[in-house]
Amino acid sequence: MTDTATLTSVSEPNEHGYRSFQLGGFTFDRDEHFVHIEWPTGRHVTPVEDFLKALMRDIAWNFFYGTVNFDSVIGTVNHYGNVDLFAGRFNDAYRKAELDHMENFDHDVIMGAFKDMLSDWTNDGFDPFAAPQETGSPYGVKHGDNEAAITRTRVTAQRMVGLPGDEKIRTDETHPINRMFADVDQSEPTIEVEPGYENDVASFNLFAYLSRSDVTWNPSIVSVCKESLYCPTTEEFILPIIHGNDRVEWFLQLSDEITWRVEDRETGAPRATVVMKAGDVAAMPADIRHQGYSSKRSMLLVWENGSAELPDLIATGQAPTVPVTW
Template identity: 60%
Template sequence: MSAAANVLVNASAPSNETGYRTFTLGSFKISRDEYFVHVTWPAKGQQMKHIMSADAFLRAMMRDVAWGFFYGWVNFDGMVGTRNKYGQVEFYAGRYAPAYHDRGLDLVETFDTPLIMATFKAILEDFTNKGFDPFAAPDETGSSWVGKKNGSNTEAIDRQRQACKRMPGLPGDAELRTDSNGYPVNRAFADVVQDAPEVHAEAGFENDVHAMNLFAYLSRSDVTWNPSVTSVCGRSLCCPTTEEYILPIKHGNDRVEWFVQLSDEIEWEVEDKLTGLPRAKAIMKAGDVAAMPANIRHQGFSKKRSMLLVWENATPELPEMYESGKLQPYPVNF
C-alpha cells in the first residue's frame, strides 16, 4: 500500500513479468500488460473481466482525473466508468451495458472522492510509460504506451486544468498563454492569427478595461479534450477546449451542456445515457450551437484539431433538479 494525501492506495508490488502494479479499488482489480488494461469484478459467484487498449484507458482516466470526475458520468467505454456524486464517486462495470446489468453481472461501488482520486492518480503514474502523453493527440505522442513498464511521464499527467476566476490576463487571474511561459502555438493552429485586441484604458481603469485573443489562447493549448475556463458570469462558465482525434470518454450528462463550435468540425455520436442505444449524430461546423440534453451520453470525433466552446452551468443543485424531474432534460420547448 502507498499513502497519498493521507489516503491509502491499495497496490501490489510490481509484476516480475511486466513491471506494472495491480491496483485494488473496493471489489475491483485493475491491472495492465504490454497492450491492455484489465478490470475484474465479482458478480454472481464468478469473476467478470473487461479489457481495454491501454492507451484508450489512460486517455480516459487522464480526463477523469483532470476534470475532478466532471459533471455526471465519465464512461471510459461502454462498460467501465465513473459517476460523480460530488463528494463521492461511483466506479462501475457493466452498469450501463444492458446485457450485463439486466442479468446482474454488473457492479457499482461508491468511494469517497479522495480515495478514488488517489487510486486513479497512482494508476496513471504506474501505467503511463516515458514519452506517452495521455492528453496529446496520437500524432503527437506516438506508441510509447506499448510494452512493459518503461519509466513514467509525471510532468504530463500532473498538468493542472487552467481555470480563471473571471477572465485570463486580469491581475491575479489565470495567465495568458505565450511562448515564454511554455505554450507555443500548436502545429495544427499555425495559421491562427496571433494579434492582440487594442486596449486603450484611461488612467485608473487599467485593471477594468480588458480583452484577450481567445482564438490565439486556444491555439496554444497543449492538451486535447480538456476544457479550460476563460470567462465566468455567475455560475455560467465558458470552457473552451481544443479537440483532435476522439474524445477518450463518453460523457453522460447530469445537466444540459452546450457546445459552440468555434472552428473546424466535430462529429458527435449521441446515445441514450442508460442503455447506450444510438439517438442522434450532430455534425458541428464553425458557428454551430447545440445542446446536449441531460439524459444522453456523447462522444466527439475531430479529424483536424478544432476549437470547441463547452458552456456549462455550475449550479450545484442541477443534478438533483434533473434527477427528480423538476427540470426536463431539454433546455427549451418550441
C-alpha cells in the same frame, strides 16, 4: 450499491513490470497491451492506450459533471464529494444479465488510487493528454514514467483571461502555437479603458489563446461569472471518454468540425449523430452521453452551468433535460 468502500491496495510489480490495484471489489491489472478489470460478477479487457487517456481525463477533470464512461462498460459517476465506480451500470446487456456492479468511494480514496495507477502505468514517452501524432507509444513492458505530462492541471482563470491576475496564462514560453493552428491570427484587440475601470475591463483574442493549447480534449476555463463557466478546448482525434451529462451542456463550434455520437445515457442506445461545423451551436440534453470525433484539430467552446443544485433538480423532474421545447 454498497456503503462507501475504502479498501484499496497495491501489489508488487507483475512480470510486465506493472503494479495491480484493488479498489473495493474491483481489481485493475495491466500487461504490455491491455488493462484487465475484474469485479465480483464479471471481467473486462480494454486497450491500455484507451484506458490511460480516459483515466487522465477523469483525474484532470476531477470526475467532471455526471458520468465519465471510459468505454461501454467501465466508468465513474461524480456525486461531488464521493464517486461511484461502476462496471456495466450504463450498458443494457450487462444490466439485463445482472452482471453490472457499482461501488461508492470517498473522493480522495478513488482519486488517490487513480493517480497511483496512472503514474505506474504511464511509460516514458507517452503523454495521455496529447493527440496521437504528438506522442509516443504506451505499449510494452514498463519503462520509465512521464510525471510532467500526467500532473498537468487545467488552465483556469479566476475572473477572465486578460483581466489583472489572469493576463499571462499562455505565452510563447509556456504554450507555443500548435502545428494545426499556425495560420491563426495572433493580434490582440486594443481596449481603451476609462480611468478607474482598468481592473474591470479587458479583452483577449480567444482564437489565439486556443491556438496555444498543448493538450486535446481538456477544457480550460477562460471566464467565471457566478455559475457560468466558459470552458473552451481544442480537440483532435477522439474524445477519450463518453460523457454522460447530468445537466444541459452548450457547445459552440469555433473552428473546423466535430462529429458527435449521441446515445441514451442509461442504456447506450443510439439517439443522434450531430455534425457541428464552425459557427454551429448545440445544446446537449441532460439525459444523454456523447463522444466526439475531430479529424483536424478544432476549437470548441463548452459552456457549463456549474450550479450544484442542477443534477437534483433535473433528476427529480423540477428542471427540464433540454433548455427549450418547441
